[in-house]
Amino acid sequence: MDWINLAFSIGGATIRMSAPLIFAALGGLFSERSGIINIALEGKMLAGAFAAAAVTTLTQNPILGLIAGGFAGMLMAIVYGIFVINFKANQIVVGTAITILASGTVPFVSQILFQNTGSTPEIPIGNRFIYTPIIIAWLLVISIWCLFKFSPYGMWHKFAGEHPDALQTSGIDVIRTRWSGVLVSGFLAGLGGATLSICLSSSYTRNMTAGRGYMALAALIVGGWKPITAALACLAFGFFDALGITLQGIQIPKPEFSIQFLNQIWSFFVSAQFIQIIPYILTITIVAGFVGKSRPPKALGQPYLRNR
Amino acid sequence: MKNIITSIFLLSITLNTQSVSAAINPKICMILDKAGKDDRSFNQAAYEGFQTALKTLPISKESKVIDAKEDTQLKQAIRSFTKSNCAVIFSIGINNADAIKALIPKYPEQKFVVIDSVINENNVRSIIYREDQGAFLIGAIAAMKSKTNEIGFIGGMDIPLIRRFETAYIAGAKYINPKIKVFSGYVGISIEAWNNPTKAQELALSQYAQGADIIFHAAGGSGLGVFNAAEKKDNLKYKKYAIGCDSNQNWIKPGIVLTSMTKGVTETVIDTIQSVIDDKFSTGKNSYGLSNGGVDWALDKYNKNLFTNKDLEKIKKIKSDIIAEKIQVPDYYKEAKN
Numbered sequence: 001m002d003w004i005n006l007a008f009s010i011g012g013a014t015i016r017m018s019a020p021l022i023f024a025a026l027g028g029l030f031s032e033r034s035g036i037i038n039i040a041l042e043g044k045m046l047a048g049a050f051a052a053a054a055v056t057t058l059t060q061n062p063i064l065g066l067i068a069g070g071f072a073g074m075l076m077a078i079v080y081g082i083f084v085i086n087f088k089a090n091q092i093v094v095g096t097a098i099t100i101l102a103s104g105t106v107p108f109v110s111q112i113l114f115q116n117t118g119s120t121p122e123i124p125i126g127n128r129f130i131y132t133p134i135i136i137a138w139l140l141v142i143s144i145w146c147l148f149k150f151s152p153y154g155m156w157h158k159f160a161g162e163h164p165d166a167l168q169t170s171g172i173d174v175i176r177t178r179w180s181g182v183l184v185s186g187f188l189a190g191l192g193g194a195t196l197s198i199c200l201s202s203s204y205t206r207n208m209t210a211g212r213g214y215m216a217l218a219a220l221i222v223g224g225w226k227p228i229t230a231a232l233a234c235l236a237f238g239f240f241d242a243l244g245i246t247l248q249g250i251q252i253p254k255p256e257f258s259i260q261f262l263n264q265i266w267s268f269f270v271s272a273q274f275i276q277i278i279p280y281i282l283t284i285t286i287v288a289g290f291v292g293k294s295r296p297p298k299a300l301g302q303p304y305l306r307n308r
Numbered sequence: 309m310k311n312i313i314t315s316i317f318l319l320s321i322t323l324n325t326q327s328v329s330a331a332i333n334p335k336i337c338m339i340l341d342k343a344g345k346d347d348r349s350f351n352q353a354a355y356e357g358f359q360t361a362l363k364t365l366p367i368s369k370e371s372k373v374i375d376a377k378e379d380t381q382l383k384q385a386i387r388s389f390t391k392s393n394c395a396v397i398f399s400i401g402i403n404n405a406d407a408i409k410a411l412i413p414k415y416p417e418q419k420f421v422v423i424d425s426v427i428n429e430n431n432v433r434s435i436i437y438r439e440d441q442g443a444f445l446i447g448a449i450a451a452m453k454s455k456t457n458e459i460g461f462i463g464g465m466d467i468p469l470i471r472r473f474e475t476a477y478i479a480g481a482k483y484i485n486p487k488i489k490v491f492s493g494y495v496g497i498s499i500e501a502w503n504n505p506t507k508a509q510e511l512a513l514s515q516y517a518q519g520a521d522i523i524f525h526a527a528g529g530s531g532l533g534v535f536n537a538a539e540k541k542d543n544l545k546y547k548k549y550a551i552g553c554d555s556n557q558n559w560i561k562p563g564i565v566l567t568s569m570t571k572g573v574t575e576t577v578i579d580t581i582q583s584v585i586d587d588k589f590s591t592g593k594n595s596y597g598l599s600n601g602g603v604d605w606a607l608d609k610y611n612k613n614l615f616t617n618k619d620l621e622k623i624k625k626i627k628s629d630i631i632a633e634k635i636q637v638p639d640y641y642k643e644a645k646n
Contacts (some may be wrong), residue, residue: 004335013510020506065536107344118529122560125539200537201505205529206344210507224562248493303459 010242011166016200018231018238019134020045022191024216025186025223026137026144027073032225033148034181035161039061040080041189043102044073044215048193050106053120053204054113062127066194067274073190074183076102078258081182088303092195103207110204120197133191140188141231141262148227157181161297164304174234189213225297244275334584335368335396338363340375341401341406343502349528349554351375352399354423357577365581373541378574379407385521386472393583396433398423398577399478402469403499410414411529421580423573424469425591434593435576440476440602441630442569443524444637446551448626449567449605450522451488452619455546460515461492462508462534465501465525470545471495472640473526473553483626491515495530502528511532516541516548522566524551535561549614558610562588565612572596599631 024041031038052069056062080098082170083089109115114120119180148154159167160177168174196212223230268274338358345355358373372389378381382404387395396419399408405425412420412429419431426434450459461477463470478490493511495501507532511633512523516537523538525531538550539561552568553557558564578595583589596602605623607615615623629635 008527009514013514017510118344118348118352119532147376157327201509201533202539203532205505205532206347207500207503208503208505208529240511241507245493245507246514248511250323273380 004075004199006246010239010246012152012243013245014235015134016235016238016241019137020079020192020195020200020212020232020282021216021219021237022137022141022231023133023195024189024233024297025220026140026215027188027192029144029225029227029230030157030181030218031077031178031185032300033297034157035164035297035301035304036081036084036177036182037091037180037301037304038182038185038189038215039092039217040076040098041192041216042209043099044076044186044189044252045196045209045213046091046102046106046207047076048190049208050110050120050204051190052194052195053123053197054110056104056123056127056198057203058113061126062123062198065198066129066133066191067202069194069197070187070190073188073193074186076190077182079187082181084303085178085182088305091301091303100212106204107206114256117206122204123198123202125202127198128202129195131199133195133199136191137195138231140287141227144247145227158297160304164302168304168306174255175302175306177273178294178304189216192216217222221296224295228277240278244278245253247275310368311334311566319468326519328477330377333366333368335390335393336396336398336581336584337389337394338371338373338398339382339389339400339404340373341403342375342377342499343403343528344375345373347529348557348560349531350401350424350571351436353555353573354577357574358398360574361578361581365578365585367581367585370520371410376404378505379513382407383411386415386547390415395419396421396467396580398580398591400424400573402467405500413443416578419591423576426488429510430448431591433580433589433591435580436593436595437571437602438595438597439603440637440639441598442605443473443476443606444483444630444635445598445623446524446567446569447477447482448484449619449623450477450551451481451484452622453549453566453614454485454488454522456519456521457485457487458489458491458519458521460512460520460523461490462511462515462523462525462527462531463492463494464496464508464530465499466494466497468640470526473524475640475643477524483635489519491518491520492596495527502530504530505534507517509537512537513541521546522549522551524569525552525554528554531557534559535564552606556606556608557606558606562610565611565615567611570603570606572604575601597631598627 019093024045028038028041048069050270051072052065055068056065083094084091106264156172158175161172164174220230222233322428334392340351345351361367374385376385387412399420400423402424407428412611414646423435461474474492481488481490497506508527512534513524523534534550538548541548549566551566554571556570557568
């Protein structure tokens with residue numbers, strides 16, 4: 001395999017693997033900028049993945065499936081919003097609960113619809129997306145960047161997360177702004193799940209998100225809660241994943257050092273296991289403040305009490 | 309006097325019914341692992357065996373199956389099962405193996421059947437499969453059908469059981485064609501690796517791009533991604549195939565799944581339940597290989613026309629040679645010990 005092919009292979013894999021992360025990270029961005037921690041991304045993605053596969057199977061239409069995936073994520077977000085915005089519950093606790101709720105509810109609904117808790121029926125290749133969701137993801141990155149940069153709507157979200165009192169004083173309802181952030185967040189995370197099931201795979205399978213919701217959250221933090229940098233962080237995660245995959249396939253030249261110790265070091269650093277942990281090492285390094293500052297919105301995680 | 313006779317009579321009846329009901333209707337309990345009963349693989353096969361037994365064999369209608377998603381659940385399940393007179397408790401799958409190993413010594417009176425790992429206790433029947441024999445045969449088939457002389461292997465989680473598949477698969481391929489190139493990759497190093505079809509698909513795409521035209525997966529739920537990759541790359545120069553694992557997966561994508569390496573989990577579960585009913589249940593290590601249907605390759609209406617008669621004869625020959633031990637199949641477990 002020559003180097004050009006290798007580059008194409010890694011590049012293609014990077015773009016595909018990062019698409020669901022980008023959706024979820026953008027989702028996380030909306031709710032976190034408006035002050036609501038979104039640890040429930042994983043659950044929303046799972047719900048989205050299932051709903052998209054189920055609706056595509058039932059209607060034979062992947063576009064409806066994609067939209068259904070978004071709305072399933074939104075449904076999860078409604079439950080989340082009621083607890084954390086209206087009832088002012090602890091956001092981490094409820095977020096974790098939502099993920100557990102999704103991983104239990106989905107097999108249950110699956111059993112009712114398809115008499116199978118583990119997976120939905122196969123979607124034929126003609127009814128799946130090849131790259132549409134990936135393009136949508138990048139268009140969303142740019143439009144959301146514009147939204148936060150230029151529109152008052154984006155400004156309200158930022159203030160709901162930075163200084164909710166100021167926003168309330170200027171006549172914009174913080175609760176309503178946060179609700180819109182959480183709902184959009186659920187929709188986007190659902191789209192991310194849908195990408196997994198009807199674009200990158202051919203059905204929903206049990207727990208297929210495999211921790212991507214948390215990785216998206218990490219990418220968001222690495223990206224400093226900004227759409228473009230967060231998307232780039234997702235791309236970096238996708239790249240290291242792709243690199244790990246490709247390096248497993250090819251024989252890496254093994255230099256013979258005269259010292260046995262150096263040989264051991266070399267085989268340690270080029271082992272597939274080591275490459276697989278690079279994204280996580282990178283996250284920890286960056287979050288620990290190695291590269292610039294990554295500052296969360298000031299009022300993140302604080303419930304807003306209107307009449308203090 | 310009359311009273312005594314009646315009471316003896318009644319007592320004998322009750323004793324009788326008790327012993328009869330115990331002999332006729334043993335209660336079977338089964339614990340599946342994290343992947344759940346619909347994993348299209350190992351757990352599903354065991355669950356089907358259980359369901360068949362429930363319908364056709366005289367076992368108690370109170371027999372139960374549960375999924376243990378984590379070790380604490382497993383602990384609870386075993387505790388409640390041991391209290392509720394289970395004749396045997398089945399534990400399915402490698403994911404629960406370590407936890408169950410720690411728990412079994414606490415219940416010396418209870419009989420266990422552990423599938424897919426060996427536990428040396430007096431009350432345990434360990435059932436293991438000769439994956440090495442099956443994977444060797446699959447490797448030989450893949451090498452026979454490969455046009456590019458490059459094939460691939462994708463494992464789920466990187467554990468010795470899957471390394472055992474890989475070692476034998478490579479040996480089988482080299483047996484047919486010593487110059488063949490085998491790519492191998494693993495989905496991951498954590499338990500998520502069994503449920504990550506997207507990543508398995510990328511691995512498979514990468515192997516296909518490098519020239520492999522047949523990929524064998526031993527990756528549980530992730531294996532679906534390998535099938536998807538074969539389907540996606542199908543229009544390129546060579547026809548691409550994938551090979552399924554654990555249960556017969558030929559039906560999932562007919563014409564793309566070349567064959568599957570099956571494990572006779574369903575049959576072994578039924579056999580074991582039958583032995584409990586016949587009161588012939590024995591403990592110790594039982595191994596199932598090519599000779600007794602423990603492992604095999606799947607040939608059915610979905611993949612019949614992918615093989616010529618010559619192929620079939622050749623495969624039959626290799627299979628009988630493995631059974632007769634004319635071919636030495638390398639075993640990762642033994643190699644790892646040395």
